[in-house]
Amino acid sequence: MTANESISIYLDIALLAARAGGAVLSHYWGKQLAIAEKGRSGDLVTQVDKESEAEVIKVIQRHCPDHAIFAEESGKSGTQNHKYQWVIDPLDGTTNYAHGYPQAAVSIGLNIDGIPSVGVVYNPMKEELWCAGKGLGATLNGQTIRVSHTQELKDSLLVTGFAYDRRETNDNNYAEFCYLTHLTQGVRRAGSASLDLCELAGGRLDGYWERGLSPWDLLAGVVIVTEAGGYITAYDGSPFDINTGRILATNGKIHEALMIALKNTPHSPAFSFADVVG
Numbered sequence: 399m400t401a402n403e404s405i406s407i408y409l410d411i412a413l414l415a416a417r418a419g420g421a422v423l424s425h426y427w428g429k430q431l432a433i434a435e436k437g438r439s440g441d442l443v444t445q446v447d448k449e450s451e452a453e454v455i456k457v458i459q460r461h462c463p464d465h466a467i468f469a470e471e472s473g474k475s476g477t478q479n480h481k482y483q484w485v486i487d488p489l490d491g492t493t494n495y496a497h498g499y500p501q502a503a504v505s506i507g508l509n510i511d512g513i514p515s516v517g518v519v520y521n522p523m524k525e526e527l528w529c530a531g532k533g534l535g536a537t538l539n540g541q542t543i544r545v546s547h548t549q550e551l552k553d554s555l556l557v558t559g560f561a562y563d564r565r566e567t568n569d570n571n572y573a574e575f576c577y578l579t580h581l582t583q584g585v586r587r588a589g590s591a592s593l594d595l596c597e598l599a600g601g602r603l604d605g606y607w608e609r610g611l612s613p614w615d616l617l618a619g620v621v622i623v624t625e626a627g628g629y630i631t632a633y634d635g636s637p638f639d640i641n642t643g644r645i646l647a648t649n650g651k652i653h654e655a656l657m658i659a660l661k662n663t664p665h666s667p668a669f670s671f672a673d674v675v676g
């Protein structure tokens with residue numbers, strides 16, 4: 399079997415798993431949820447996160463019983479052999495989902511020998527299914543997608559996010575958010591890292607940066623952006639490392655300009671979260 403053939407088989411399995419998780423999101427959509435907070439304030443978890451994760455894992459284990467699994471709610475399971483490692487966010491955008499804001503998705507990525515190889519992100523509320531396999535291209539609902547052609551930062555629309563520890567840290571992204579708002583046509587905060595990456599891949603957005611993320615927020619979207627022709631690095635342009643939790647992803651054309659803007663962001667406290675919350 400060629401590498402492309404095996405990637406396409408795993409992509410099909412990821413699709414089945416995403417549909418299974420997506421059915422859970424659809425089932426509970428608009429219903430009263432049992433909502434709890436994890437360790438940090440604002441970090442919500444619901445029965446939807448847990449049930450979606452159980453359904454996704456069930457599908458993966460049925461087809462690939464000897465693969466490793468790393469999922470947000472249940473941690474590591476399966477074999478310790480990491481040739482194949484599935485990385486799962488069963489509900490990316492829990493806060494959105496819990497409030498009835500339809501920007502949330504099931505996100506499933508697969509590393510093969512440590513290389514991001516498959517990505518599927520499914521938002522059943524909007525019936526949008528984003529997928530990619532390494533070397534196979536990226537699609538939205540079966541149609542090939544490419545990143546935007548926007549050449550300059552001043553013409554760009556960006557997206558970012560704020561980590562749950564924003565109240566406790568000075569490195570909370572507010573300065574960058576304000577600065578980039580002035581330098582571009584706008585900065586959005588949509589609340590689902592995997593969908594932020596997909597919408598960049600699909601050309602709806604031109605660039606994305608965020609810190610404080612986990613591999614399950616990123617892996618699937620990273621494959622999708624890369625296969626759609628996007629470019630991904632660390633904030634300083636060095637190679638992207640998913641374990642740092644920091645990402646700078648663009649259409650490639652505005653990459654350097656966004657990197658420089660992040661580096662040059664003035665941090666004089668025009669606004670401090672501490673002033674607001676005391």
Ligand code: IPD
Pocket residue numbers: 487489490491492493559560561562588589590591592610611615
């Ligand atoms: C969160 C979302 C959000 C990002 C947070 C993530 P969750 O994931 O991706 O956009 O800003 O840092 O933790 O908790 O909804 O799965």
Ligand code: CA
Pocket residue numbers: 441442470492
């Ligand atoms: Ca979460």
Ligand code: CA
Pocket residue numbers: 487489490491591614615
């Ligand atoms: Ca997430």
Ligand code: CA
Pocket residue numbers: 447470487488489490491492
């Ligand atoms: Ca999640």
